[in-house]
Amino acid sequence: MTTSNSSFPGRKLAWLVLLVITAAILAIVLAPVWIIQPFSPQTQRGLEWSFAMKRWSPILTLIxxxxxLMLVVWLWRNSRGWWRKALLVIVFLPVLPATWLARQNHFEWMFNPLPNPAYAMVNEAGFVDDSDIVLAIEFKGEAAAYPVRQMAYHHVVEDVVGGTPIVATY
Amino acid sequence: MRDEETGSWWQQVSGEAILGPLKGKRLKSVFHDELTFATWKREKPQGRVLKPDEGVAGSGQYAKANWEERMANVPVATSQVLDQSLKPRTLVVGITVNGAAKAYPFDAVLKQSPIMDDLGGTPIFVVVGDDKRSVRAFERTVDGRKLEFFLKPGSSQLVLADAETGSEWDFTGKAISGPLSGQQLKKVAVLNDYWFDWKAYNPKTIVYDLGGR
Incomplete structure (x- = not known):
């Protein structure tokens, strides 16, 4: 009983630190998701914060x-009662997906780039209707067209036209 | 857009890096046209066309042919106060010359093409192709002489004539007959855009007034 009593303030502190860490991890990962919502205007400051958080969150969330995890292990050993241990698990559970999410760019899940774009000559391009809109460029006599219906899906296509590397975006 | 090499974030409309190590840098803009496939392939029979990705096309994920009509009802995101005279998703032809921006409502271009105008101190005109979709703009000064263009009626493909010399011009801005034959008008970049989006990137834009014509 004496040992348990003497470690009680330490346990309380460990719980507090664990909660703060968990909240911080969730904040740094979820804040950019909340700030950069599609269909809502963004501010330069909001974007700067989001960019900084996306940049540092992979390493910060790992640490x-x-x-x-260390706190959970220590508290687990020093906790009695199944409900305390259950609470530990509940507090620690969101840390794992958040740490994983910090390594993802959820905006890029929505958009699928075209890693190996292929091209057809005009007479083989039956996949485009005459009334479809294309983005068209020409460099040094080389003409290329990017149908908007495809661009509206991939959004970004890289190409070299007339020797010049370009990116077509929509 | 994000680049793999530095992780900077790039604004698509301007090509400017707005965040990250390359912040402030700007990609060099390449002149491009936005045309119907019919018009483009007539002008560039030797051109090449981006193929659809088979996996994406097979699962029907590319936009349908009428996707633009359906977009008309999608809500808009803007912090700009919009001119009351135009609805946010009004299609406009946006042109910038010497820092002066102007939005030509697409309906006005359809009705009045070719539109003679002056923008940023430069005489230009805006014209829609015979497909009634493809829009181009050109400077209309040739050898120091300001020209006025009108549609030549009765031709199967779009032909313009200038009032000063009577030369005939095609949709690419090239004189195909008359005293100025062989001359090429200087192209002016146009952006087909929604009014709210054009206004967001060009807050000082003026709007072409349809007038009583």
């Missing part, structure tokens, strides 16, 4: 998740 924080490791610290949280």
């Amino acid at each position: 924080a998740a490791a610290a949280a």
Whole structure:
């Protein structure tokens, strides 16, 4: 009983730190998702914050998740009662998907680039209707067209036209 | 857009890096046309066309032919106060010359093409092709002489004539007959855009007034 009593303030502190770490991990990962919503205007400041968070969150979440894991292990050993242990698991559970999400760009899940774009000559291009709109460029006599219906899906296509590397975007 | 090499974020409309190590850099803009496939292939029979990705096409994920009509009802995101005279998703032809921006409502271009105008101190004109979709703009000064263009009636493909010399011009801005035959008008970039989007990137834009014509 004496050991348990003497470690009680330490346990309380460990719980507090664990909660703060968990909240911080969730904040740094979820804030950019909330700030950069599609169909809502963004501000330069909001984007700057989001960019910084996306940039640093992979390493920060990893360190924080490791610290949280150590605290959980320590608290687990020093906790009695199944409900305390269950609470530990509940607090730690969101840390894992958040640490994973920090390594993802959820905006890029929505858009699928075209890694190996292929081209057809005009007389083989039965896949485009006459009334379809194309983005067209010409460099040094080489003409290329990017149908908007495809561009509206891939959004970004890289190409070299007339020796000049270009990116077509929609 | 994000680049793999530095992770900077690029604004699509301007090609400017707005965040990251390359912030402030700007990609060099390449002149491009936005045309119907019919018009483009008539002008560029030797051109090449981006093929659809088979996996994406097979699962029917590319936009349908009428996708633009359906977009008309999608809500808009803007922090700009919009001119009351135009609905946010009004299609406009946006032109910038010497820093001066102007939006020509697409309906006005359809009705009045070719539109003679002056923008940023430069005489230009805006014209829609015979497909009634493809829009181009040109400077209309040739050898120091300002020209006025009108549609030549009765031709199967779009032919313009200038009032000053009577030369005939095609949709690519090239004189095909008359005293100025062989001359090429300087192209002016146009952006087909929604009014709210054009206004967001060109807050000082003026709007072409349809007038009483």
